[in-house]
Amino acid sequence: MNIELSRNQKIKKGIKAALEGLPLGLGSNVVIPLIRWLLAVFVYRSAIKRFRRWQNAKREAKIISKGITNGVNMVIIVYDNLASPPTYGDIFFSIMFARYLTLRDIKVRFYIVDSEYRQDWNNYSKTEIGKSKFVDEQVHLARTIINSSLAEIQRGPWSDCQELLSTLPTDSIIPFVDGVKCRIGIYHDFWILLNILITQNDDGILEKLLLTGDELKGNIDIQLAPKNSYITIGCRHSTKWGDVRNLSINEFVSINISLRKRFPNHLIMIVSDELGCEYFSSVAKKYNLACIYSKQYSSTYVGDGALILNSDFFFILKGGGISVFPQFSKVPFENYQPANEMLMWSQKKWASWQNQDQLYFNTDVLPHHYI
DSSP: OOHHHHHHHHHHHHHHHHOOOOOOOIIIIIIIIHHHHHHHHHHHHHHHHHHHHHHHHHHHHHHHHHHHTTTTTTTEEEETTTTOOOOOHHHHHHHHHHHHHHHHOOEEEEEEEEEOOOTTHHHHHHHHHHHHHHHHHHHHHHHHHHTTEEEEEEEEEEHHHHHHTTTTTEEETTTTTTHHHHHHOTTOOOHHHHHHHHHEEEETHHHSSOHHHHHGGGGOOOOOOTTSSSSEEOOOOSSOOGGGGGGGGGHHHHHHHHHHHHOOTTEEEEEOOHHHHHHHHHHHHTOOOOEEGGGTTTTSSSHHHHHTTTOEEEEEESOOOOGGGHHHHHEEEEEEEEEOOOOOOOOOSTTTTTTTEEEEEEEGOOOOOOO
């Protein structure tokens, strides 16, 4: 399956060709070496930043572990929409961390700050009503996934959160409290923290933490055929932002043909939002591809996740927020996407608990013909 160059890669290739064409060898001998030096500096600084994030997460893990041992009364998790994008996948890490704590019989207050929004929220909705509706979905997602009487889900303005910070009981903990006070993005760091805690002391908690199709199947509007009868493909098609991560027509067709050969006795379900399902349905008809679509069975993000968890295999190219469901489960998958700000557990594993039939490929370090 040949995956075509992304728009960014095409731009880079064009710029390099233009620089190499500069007179007197200025491009090859001066400009390009300078760019490579600047990139090396950037990579070095990024490595230092990643190291510091790991060290910070390790310190937080010690605090949490000590709190669990000493009987901490409550852990307060703050998810600040001023410092976070309007995406499902990013809030998922803090939600799963809250789920982990409740499984350890610790009370959790999950506080979503929704009085102000990061700039990219305007790409999602320019109206306060639209933004408020998405926060409603964040609250619903947290309640559904945490699913514990020990968790209290709240939303409110930053002023209330500040009051909460100033009156914090001595037997309570706020993870990454300095980042919370400075209102910087800490949502990815919950992922690192959760990995560390799981590896330090699993004692059977992982089995309860990972999501299952049976647990979430109540979120599917129309029940599908029994498990093992279909596989799922995450297909992204957004007109709002991040169009470089959208599947091209050639990629969609190639993936379908390849997986049909690998799973000849399975239906292929396309998992996407309403716009994506409608778009890829038209593409499939044009190329005579037999597919079913998640929006035929589910009207929600959680419902789409339940469909994936009930499938026999999941595939996604270029990533997307829906991929967190199989990554927090035992469902076999192949995930090709850039790591970006995420810190992988190792060079080959996205998570410490990743199984041999769960394959994650960081496309930042792969050639463009990587499948």
